[in-house]
Structure formats: structure tokens, C-alpha cells
Amino acid sequence: MSYVATLISHPSAQALTGAALHDARAALPGAHAPLILEPGVAADIAFAPALGADAKALAAEVRAALGDAPLDVVVQLETGRRKRLFLADMDSTMIGQECIDELADFAGLKAHVAAITERAMRGEIDFEPALRERVALLRGLPASVIDDVLRERIRLTSGGPELVATMKAHGAYTALVSGGFTLFSGEVAAQVGFDEHRANVLLVDEGRLVGAVEEPILGRDAKLARLIALRDRMHLAPSETLAVGDGANDLAMLGEAGLGVAFHAKPKVAEAAHVRIDHGDLTALLYMQGYAHDDIVRP
Numbered sequence: 108m109s110y111v112a113t114l115i116s117h118p119s120a121q122a123l124t125g126a127a128l129h130d131a132r133a134a135l136p137g138a139h140a141p142l143i144l145e146p147g148v149a150a151d152i153a154f155a156p157a158l159g160a161d162a163k164a165l166a167a168e169v170r171a172a173l174g175d176a177p178l179d180v181v182v183q184l185e186t187g188r189r190k191r192l193f194l195a196d197m198d199s200t201m202i203g204q205e206c207i208d209e210l211a212d213f214a215g216l217k218a219h220v221a222a223i224t225e226r227a228m229r230g231e232i233d234f235e236p237a238l239r240e241r242v243a244l245l246r247g248l249p250a251s252v253i254d255d256v257l258r259e260r261i262r263l264t265s266g267g268p269e270l271v272a273t274m275k276a277h278g279a280y281t282a283l284v285s286g287g288f289t290l291f292s293g294e295v296a297a298q299v300g301f302d303e304h305r306a307n308v309l310l311v312d313e314g315r316l317v318g319a320v321e322e323p324i325l326g327r328d329a330k331l332a333r334l335i336a337l338r339d340r341m342h343l344a345p346s347e348t349l350a351v352g353d354g355a356n357d358l359a360m361l362g363e364a365g366l367g368v369a370f371h372a373k374p375k376v377a378e379a380a381h382v383r384i385d386h387g388d389l390t391a392l393l394y395m396q397g398y399a400h401d402d403i404v405r406p
Contacts (some may be wrong), residue, residue, distance in 0.1 A: 109185040110160065112152045112169055113144075113395050114178050115387045118266070121147030122177045122386075128152070131180070134172035135165070149394035153185060163381070177386040181395040183366065187346050188397045193274050194334050194360060196352035197285035197292055197306070199228070200370050201267050201299060201389070206291045207241050209260040213252045216244050229373045230355030234286060234326040239319070242309070246318025250311045253290045261291065263298060266389030271300045272404040273393055282337060284330045286356050288320070300406065305333055331359040351392060352376070368392060 114131055116122035128150060132138040137155035144150055156165060166182040173180070198205045211220035220241050227237040271281050283296045285306040296304035307325050310317035323329070330352075338348055350357070350364035353372040361367030361380045369380035370389070377383040384391045393403060 108158075110154055110156055110162070110165070110182060111185040111188070111397075112154060112166070113149065113181040113183075113397075114152070114169075114173075115149045115181065115384070115391045115394050116147070116178050117387050118145070118148050118390060119388075120177060120386075123147050123150055124176075127173055127176050127178060130172045130174075131169050134169045144394050144397070144399040146400075149391075151397065166382075179384050179387050179391060181382050181391075183382075183395070187365075188395070189277065190274070190347055190349035190365065190396060191279050192334075192337055192341060192343055192348040193271070193279055193281045194284050194330070194337070194348070194350045194364070195282070195301075196330075196354065196357050197283055197295055198287050199353045200351055201264055201283065202295055203262050203264050204260055206256065206261065206287045207238075207245075209256045210245055210248065210252060211241070212260075213255070214245060214248055220244060227356070228354035230358075230375045234356040235324045238286065238307070238324055238326070242316075242320055243318045245316045248316045250314050250316060253309075257291065257294055261295070263295070264389055266387075266391070266393075267299050268406045269403055270389045270392050272406045273398060273402065275300065275302070276404045277402075280337065280341060282333065284325070284333050284360070286324075286326050286330075286354075305329070327356040327359050330357065331363055334360050334363055349392065349396075351389075366395075368395075 128141045135154040139153040142151040162182040166180045169180045205224050208221040211217045226232045227234050281301045283301040283304040285292045288309045289306045292304040292306035308321040310319050346365035348364045349366045350360045351368040351370050367381045369377040369383045
């Protein structure tokens with residue numbers, strides 16, 4: 108069976124050199140000449156491993172051969188790379204921030220809340236009780252601070268609009284599924300171009316946060332359930348689905364997807380996911396599907 112290794116760097120720190128391609132080819136059995144997807148940024152190397160090859164192990168071998176070069180390596184079957192369903196986490200994935208931590212800053216509690224967030228995302232504590240605990244600390248905050256956070260703090264991760272626009276242009280359905288809040292996911296989904304968004308509902312009364320969310324909480328199980336529901340609705344095979352996230356509450360969704368991507372993720376997530384992106388931006392998810400420069404839609 109034919110496999111392909113995709114080497115990817117961050118577009119703003121181009122690291123794909125001739126030397127890197129040479130070293131990668133030397134680590135791959137039966138490697139073909141590289142196919143450049145984006146000069147300096149991404150390339151495919153087709154190769155023919157032994158029967159029963161382990162894609163993650165092969166990717167690790169190529170990363171070792173590349174030394175400290177800031178390049179991601181994705182190894183997968185060459186066929187079926189382009190996906191028809193894409194689900195994405197929001198906080199620290201499609202955006203660079205954790206919305207609840209930024210809200211807590213307005214209450215003077217960012218350090219305390221961020222510490223709980225970090226433990227939850229690392230899988231050290233359960234997501235649902237951790238969310239309830241953090242939201243309770245926001246009680247009494249004016250709901251207007253959400254607009255302030257959106258305007259002053261929240262920034263899209265580079266490559267996100269290109270990723271979603273390109274996949275949609277090629278017939279994929281895209282969903283933002285967040286353990287955060289609809290008051291943020293609605294705006295982020297609109298800016299990026301997602302077909303739908305799902306998140307938790309922050310309760311507001313008389314213009315102030317109540318300190319609670321609607322139950323049941325959208326967490327690990329709900330993300331998984333949404334992937335399965337959309338896949339079934341679209342009559343897709345598991346292999347036709349792609350998911351990305353960074354935290355422990357994404358693990359079930361990433362494991363169920365045909366290709367689950369840990370994006371600048373917590374160690375537990377990076378270790379468990381099919382693929383890890385430690386250096387690239389979100390366009391990495393296009394290059395790993397075989398999209399090249401001229402295929403990418405740039406909104």
C-alpha cells in the first residue's frame with residue numbers, strides 16, 4: 108500500500124529546506140521525489156513501507172531524522188486523504204485564547220481560573236465539574252464584558268479561515284464544537300465561516316452573569332456525539348472525517364475521527380492523537396490532505 112509523509116512548517120517561519128527533504132527521504136523506505144505543496148512550507152513524499160507499517164512510528168522516525176528542525180510530519184495512506192466532514196475545537200485551537208480565562212481577568216481571577224483550565228485540558232481533573240467551578244467565579248460580571256473580550260482579546264489562529272473556506276469549497280461540512288460558550292462560538296464561527304457551532308450556554312439575568320451554564324454541559328461526550336451524528340446524517344465512512352483539538356475533552360472526538368489532529372496540544376492529547384501539529388498553523392490541516400498552494404481559498 109502506498110503511503111505519504113507530509114512535511115509542514117509554519118508559513119511565517121519557513122523551514123522546509125532541501126536538506127530537510129533529503130533527511131526525510133533517507134528515513135523512508137522506497138521514498139519518491141518530493142512533491143512541493145507550498146515552497147518553503149509543505150511537501151509530500153510518497154513511499155512504500157513494509158506490510159503492517161505503523162504510521163505514527165514512521166512519523167516519529169522522520170521527526171528524529173530531522174533533528175530540531177521546526178517541521179511537523181504526518182504519515183498516512185495516500186488514498187482517501189481529503190475529508191468531507193470537519194469538526195474543530197475552539198479555545199486554543201481555532202482561536203489563540205481560552206475565553207473563560209479572559210472573562211476571569213475582568214473579575215481579577217485570571218491566574219486562578221487559568222490554573223483550573225490548564226488542569227482540565229491536561230486531563231488531570233474532569234471537564235464538567237471544572238467548568239462549573241470556573242463559571243461560578245464569574246457570577247455578577249456584567250454580560251457586556253463578553254463584547255469587550257471578543258473585541259480586545261480574542262484572535263483567530265492563523266490559517267483557520269483558509270482551512271474552513273478551502274474544505275467547504277471542496278464539498279466538506281464544517282462544525283465548531285466547543286466546551287466554551289455560545290456567546291463566543293457564534294462570533295468565531297461567523298468570522299471563520301463554519302457551517303454550524305455548538306457550545307455551552309452561559310446564563311445571564313438582568314445583564315449580569317448568573318455564574319452557571321445550562322445543563323447538560325457540552326464536553327467530551329457531546330463532542331463525540333456530534334461527530335457521530337453528523338457523520339451518520341451525511342452517510343460518511345469514519346475515514347472521511349477530520350477533527351482537531353488541543354485538550355483532554357477533545358480526545359474522544361479525535362479518536363473517533365478518521366484523522367484526529369492534536370494541534371499545539373497538551374502532552375496527553377499529542378501522544379494519543381493520530382497526528383500532532385506542533386509547529387504549523389491551521390493550514391497544516393490542508394497540506395496533510397494534499398491541498399497545494401493553488402487549491403487554497405484565501406478569504
